[in-house]
Amino acid sequence: MKDQVIIRTRGLTKHYVLGAETVRAVRGVDLVIERGEFVAIMGPSGSGKSTFMNMIGCLDTPTEGDYWLNGQLVSDLSDDQLARVRNREIGFVFQTFNLLPRATALHNVELPLIYAGVGSKERQRRAREKLELVGLGDRMGHKPPEMSGGQRQRVAVARALVNEPALLLADEPTGNLDSVTSQDIMAQLEQLNESGQTILLVTHERDIAQHARRQVHLKDGMIEQDFLNEHVETRA
Amino acid sequence: MLLFEIIMVAMGAVRANVLRSALTTLGIVIGIAAVITMVALGEGAQQRVQEEINRMGTSILTIRPGQQMWGGVSRGDAQLSIDDAIALRAESNGLLRVSPEQQSRMQVTYGRWNSNTQIMGVWPEYFEMYGHELQSGRWFDQGEVQGRRRLAVLGANLPETLGDTPPELLVGANIQIRGIIFEVIGILEEKGDAAWVRPDDQIFIPQSTAQYRVMGGRDRLNSIYAATETPDELDVGFAEIDRIMRREHRIKVGEDADFNVRNSADLLETRNEANRTFALLLAGIAAISLLVGGIGIMNIMLVSVTERTREIGIRKALGATKRAIMTQFLVEALFLCTLGGLLGVAAGYAASEAVTRLAEWDTSVAPEAVITAIVFSAAVGLFFGLWPARRAAILDPIDALRYE
Known part of the structure; x- marks a missing residue:
């Protein structure tokens, strides 16, 4: 059963020292996410949701507690080991897209493969495949400033997928998009989930969270609610 | 393989800021040009002195009253x-x-x-x-x-x-x-x-x-x-x-x-001395120029790191290790300096030619000097690029991604 678990946290805690004050951003979160799940993390600002996300994304290490990602204990890895885990196991989709503005869509998607040490031909083949998957087969040579917000976010999704990650981590992916484009992106994520991709979505919008199958609500650094969306049964 | 990609990225960054890169390398260009001219002049003078010694006779002793x-x-x-x-x-x-x-x-x-x-x-x-x-x-x-x-x-x-x-x-x-x-x-x-x-x-x-x-x-x-x-x-x-x-x-x-005995080489030693003083002066100029040039490189690399904080964050999030980031910025500094070195060699060569034509001084650009100059400019790039590259490498990915 263990290989079915993608994320397991135990007592995950993060404290910050801000001046004389210690901010306890995350206070002992226990969470299990299995392969193929589509989970939305919700919570108001200050709920510790961003800090939690950073730890799940291996961008930050916890003060206390353990975190297993795809069967590997990652909570006390070194910076460079974390970089490797990010490269192999996680695909990021950010609110602000975070594409390299001077690079083409194709090159942006290739980027994680460069750091994985994949050869040039194989890189291009896989990057093309993912860009076609998100419907941008005809925009590969365009640079981000020449694209719409929705197109940029789809480039980011292609980039997140190109390493075949265990986990797709989407941090407010629709925060900079209009509602129609937002629906497109969410539909894209749903589709990916249906084909088996584990997705963790962070959002503060209820209707966006509705696209997930399960919602985890954080408040004051702890899990307040953890439930399945109603439509899940009907979809299943 | 990865190194090749990193070099491409670094060169792309230089291309993206052509004017700035060109101005930045100017210090190195001047420094290296001074070195090349200095060596060319020194070498030319040395050859000339040797010719004079030969002309005076290499095995002649001069006896003068003392x-x-x-x-x-x-x-x-x-x-x-x-x-x-x-x-x-x-x-x-x-x-x-x-x-x-x-x-x-x-x-x-x-x-x-x-x-x-x-x-x-x-x-x-x-x-x-x-x-x-x-x-x-x-x-x-x-x-x-x-x-x-x-x-x-x-x-x-x-x-x-x-x-x-x-x-x-x-x-x-x-x-x-x-x-x-x-x-x-x-x-x-x-x-x-x-x-x-x-x-x-x-x-x-x-x-x-x-x-x-x-x-x-x-x-x-x-x-x-x-x-x-x-x-x-x-x-x-x-x-x-x-x-x-x-x-x-x-x-x-x-x-x-009550007499002095000297050989021709001794008699020319004085002139050699003067040449050496001149060479030292130019070496001083070259050293200062390279130092200033190196600081210029460091400065612009620091600006570059700050400007590209977000890019660094993205690369780190996508799996770039500290070493990969550090290499990227080091290669950039190295590339700038080596380019400056090459341009400096060309400028130094031109200056030597000009001196030969206008002042009718003998000059000779030695291949060793060219190689030394390029290696030295690369070393300047490495030395002054190290700190900015390290700053880039140790950036926290979360802060870097949030950087506006």
């Missing part, structure tokens, strides 16, 4: 006499050739032309010693020296000085030196300057003639030249001269000699 000391008190200049030269020729084994030299500037007339020319009273060995060649006519021989004959061998420039007369016409003609008639028997090939000596403008006559007929019986010699067969025997020659001269002048071993 101070005559008596109980620690100077008693005026000592003298070299013709007897010293005769003794040196007669008694040494190691000295191949010996020639006294008695010289003075005198009025020389030929027809209606006249000039003030340096007259050299020498022995025939003098010509062999300095490797003079005749373009026409003949030498005078030892017998003619004995006979105090009024014969003259002219330096290569004299036909021109004396009314542009063709050398063939001049040979066999009579000239007057201080009103005394001399027969021109030979014209020398052009020799070029050797330090302060300008043999092309001199007239050579037998030493005895100079002493008794021209200089009014003056016994004092200006110098005595002695040549060994090869430069390696200079030490032996030196010892022999010292021994014979001390005996002639009755100076005991341990007492200060």
Whole structure:
């Protein structure tokens, strides 16, 4: 059963020292996410949701507690080991897209493969495949400033997928998009989930969270609610 | 493989800011150009000095009168006499050739032309010693020296000085030196300057003639030249001269000699010294320029790291290790500096050429200097790129991603 678990946290805690004050951003979160799940993390600002996300994304290490990602204990890895885990196991989709503005869509998607040490031909083949998957087969040579917000976010999704990650981590992916484009992106994520991709979505919008199958609500650094969306049964 | 990608990225960053990159490398360009010019000038001067030494003869010892000391008190200049030269020729084994030299500037007339020319009273060995060649006519021989004959061998420039007369016409003609008639028997090939000596403008006559007929019986010699067969025997020659001269002048071993013996290389040492000072000055300029250039590179790399904080964050989030980021920025600095180095070599080469053309100084750009310059500029890039690259590498990915 263990290989079915993608994320397991135990007592995950993060404290910050801000001046004389210690901010306890995350206070002992226990969470299990299995392969193929589509989970939305919700919570108001200050709920510790961003800090939690950073730890799940291996961008930050916890003060206390353990975190297993795809069967590997990652909570006390070194910076460079974390970089490797990010490269192999996680695909990021950010609110602000975070594409390299001077690079083409194709090159942006290739980027994680460069750091994985994949050869040039194989890189291009896989990057093309993912860009076609998100419907941008005809925009590969365009640079981000020449694209719409929705197109940029789809480039980011292609980039997140190109390493075949265990986990797709989407941090407010629709925060900079209009509602129609937002629906497109969410539909894209749903589709990916249906084909088996584990997705963790962070959002503060209820209707966006509705696209997930399960919602985890954080408040004051702890899990307040953890439930399945109603439509899940009907979809299943 | 990854390194290749990193290099491409770094070069892309340089291309994206062409003007800024160009201005940044200017310091390095100037520094390296100064180094190349300096080395080219130094090398040229060195070659020139070597040529002069060769022209002066590499195995010639010059004996000059020194101070005559008596109980620690100077008693005026000592003298070299013709007897010293005769003794040196007669008694040494190691000295191949010996020639006294008695010289003075005198009025020389030929027809209606006249000039003030340096007259050299020498022995025939003098010509062999300095490797003079005749373009026409003949030498005078030892017998003619004995006979105090009024014969003259002219330096290569004299036909021109004396009314542009063709050398063939001049040979066999009579000239007057201080009103005394001399027969021109030979014209020398052009020799070029050797330090302060300008043999092309001199007239050579037998030493005895100079002493008794021209200089009014003056016994004092200006110098005595002695040549060994090869430069390696200079030490032996030196010892022999010292021994014979001390005996002639009755100076005991341990007492200060009243003559100086030097070789041609020593005489040119002074000029070498001046060249070296000049080279040091340029080296100073180059060092300062490279330092300033390096700081410029560091500055612009720091700006670049700050500007690209977000890019660094993205790369880190996608799996770039510290090392990958560090390499990227180091390669960028290295690329800038090496480019500056190459441009500097080109500029230095051009400057050397210009100096050669305009100032007629010899220059020579050595390949070793070019390689050293490029390696050195790369080292500057590495050194001054290290800190900015490290700053980029240790950026926190979360902060970097949030950076606006």
